[in-house]
Amino acid sequence: MDEAEVSGHAWRDGVRRRITTEQDQAALAPLIEYDADPFEVELYETASDPQVVFIDRAQRRRAGQHERHVRRLRSRRQDRHG
Secondary structure (H helix, E strand, O other), rough: HHHHHHHHHHHHHHHOOOOOHHHHHHHHHHHHHHHHHHHHHHHHHHHHOHHHHHHHHHHHHHHHHHHHHHHHHHHHHHHHHH
């Protein structure tokens, strides 16, 4: 495995492990309703930013596409070598 593959694998693992921006929003909303701490409000606003949500979804989609691609390649390889 070369350096680019290792880096890509690490990135995809990180994307899969982190929570979504929607989960961030849901976790922060009750905290903001309780005391409206400025730092929590800033985190909530960042998680609610449409561009941040778009980027998060795009990264998750890309990681999923790659995972499906790798599974298909492995399946084809197994079918050929049975």
